Amino acid sequence: MTDNNTHPARWMIYGANGYTGELIARAAVKQGLRPLLAGRSPEKVQKLAQELGTDAVAFSLDNATQAAAAINGCSIVLNCAGPFSATAEPMMKACLQAKSHYLDITGEIAVFELAQSLHQQAKTAGIVICPGVGFDVIPTDCVAAALKAALPDATHLALGFDSRSGFSPGTAKTSVEGLAQGGKIRRDGKIVSVPLAYKIRRIDFGDGEKEAMTIPWGDVSTAYHTTGIPDIEVFIPGSPAMIANAKRANYFRRLLGIRWVQNLIKARIEKTVKGPDEAKRATMPTYVWGEATNARGERKTARIRTANGYSLTITGSLAVVNYLLQQQPEGGAYTPARLISPELVSQLPESGEMQIS
Structure with a gap:
C-alpha cells in the first residue's frame, strides 16, 4: 500500500x-x-x-x-x-x-x-x-473464473447454489430489499430488470436434479467483471410453492418498496429471525454449480461442494x-x-x- x-x-x-x-x-x-x-x-x-x-x-x-x-x-x-x-x-x-x-x-x-x-x-x-x-460471492465467483478458463469463448454463464442454511437477520433484511427491486440478469453485458423467478429450469447442483429459479444475486455483477461473459443468470432450487410465491410477489413488489412497509417487515425480522447455530451449520453443506456455453453450443459444467454458507x-x-x-x-x-x-x-x-x- x-x-x-x-x-x-x-x-x-x-x-x-x-x-x-x-x-x-x-x-x-x-x-x-x-x-x-x-x-x-x-x-x-x-x-x-x-x-x-x-x-x-x-x-x-x-x-x-x-x-x-x-x-x-x-x-x-x-x-x-x-x-x-x-x-x-x-x-x-x-x-x-x-x-x-x-x-x-x-x-x-x-x-x-x-x-x-x-x-x-x-x-x-x-x-x-x-x-x-x-459465501456471496467467493464460491460462485471461483466457479465463474474456472468456467471461463475451461471455455474461453463462452457467451452465456449460468451459476447457482443449493444451500439450506437459513437466514441471519441481516441476510433476511437484504432479501426483503431485493424482493422490492425484482429480478436481475445480465444481457449483452448490461444488467437488466426482469420479473422474480423470471426463468425456471431443472438443475443438478450436485445433490440431484431439482427445479430451480433465477434470483437477483451478486454474480450478475461480479461474474461479468471476473469473466467478461456478457449473458449471466443465477439460480437456486425452489419448491413449487416457493416458485409460485416468488412469481406472485411480482404483483405486489411495489408495495414492498414503500419505506414504512420495509421498516415494518425489518422490525419483525429483528425480533424473530436468528441465524443458524454451530451444530446446525456443521450439518448443512452447500452445492455450487455453474454452466458456460459458447456460440457453437459447446458447454462446460462445474460443481463443487462447500461448507455451509455462514x-x-x-x-x-x-x-x-x-x-x-x-x-x-x-x-x-x-x-x-x-x-x-x-x-x-x-x-x-x-x-x-x-x-x-
Whole structure:
C-alpha cells in the first residue's frame, strides 16, 4: 500500500456485534489475529472486545470524514454491517480517505457495481476494494473464473447454489430489499430488470436434479467483471410453492418498496429471525454449480461442494484478510477470484475439489 504507515496487523471488523460479524471476530481471535472491533453501539462492541481480549471503537457512518478518522491506522476494514445498501458507500469513501483496504460480505448487486465505479479512485489511493468476500460471492465467483478458463469463448454463464442454511437477520433484511427491486440478469453485458423467478429450469447442483429459479444475486455483477461473459443468470432450487410465491410477489413488489412497509417487515425480522447455530451449520453443506456455453453450443459444467454458507463466510473473509495482511496487490476494485485466484474456494475448510466436465 502506498504512503500508509500502518502496522500491517492492525485491521478492523465493522459490525462486529452482528450475527456474522461476531462469528468472524471469534474465529479471527482463534487464529491469533487481533482485529479492532467496531460498530455503532459502544456497549455491544466493547462487551465483545472485552470477552475476546481485543480493542473496540464505536462510530456511525453518517459522516465520512469522521468515519475515516475512526479507521485511520487500520490497513484493512472488513465491513459486516448489513444491509450494505446503507453502509457500503460511506465506508468505501472513508477507506479511500484513510487509505485502508475495503472488504465486505455483501451479495448486493448495487454494492458490487459501486465498487467497480470506484476502481480508478482505489487505484490512485493504492487500496483494494473487494466486496463479497463471504459465501456471496467467493464460491460462485471461483466457479465463474474456472468456467471461463475451461471455455474461453463462452457467451452465456449460468451459476447457482443449493444451500439450506437459513437466514441471519441481516441476510433476511437484504432479501426483503431485493424482493422490492425484482429480478436481475445480465444481457449483452448490461444488467437488466426482469420479473422474480423470471426463468425456471431443472438443475443438478450436485445433490440431484431439482427445479430451480433465477434470483437477483451478486454474480450478475461480479461474474461479468471476473469473466467478461456478457449473458449471466443465477439460480437456486425452489419448491413449487416457493416458485409460485416468488412469481406472485411480482404483483405486489411495489408495495414492498414503500419505506414504512420495509421498516415494518425489518422490525419483525429483528425480533424473530436468528441465524443458524454451530451444530446446525456443521450439518448443512452447500452445492455450487455453474454452466458456460459458447456460440457453437459447446458447454462446460462445474460443481463443487462447500461448507455451509455462514461457515464459508467466516473462513473465506479471513482468508482474504490474511492475504491482504501478507501481500501488496495493486490498488483497484476486485472480485474475490481476481484478487486471489479461482482456487480460493477449493482451499477453504470443508470444500471438495471443483469438478469440470
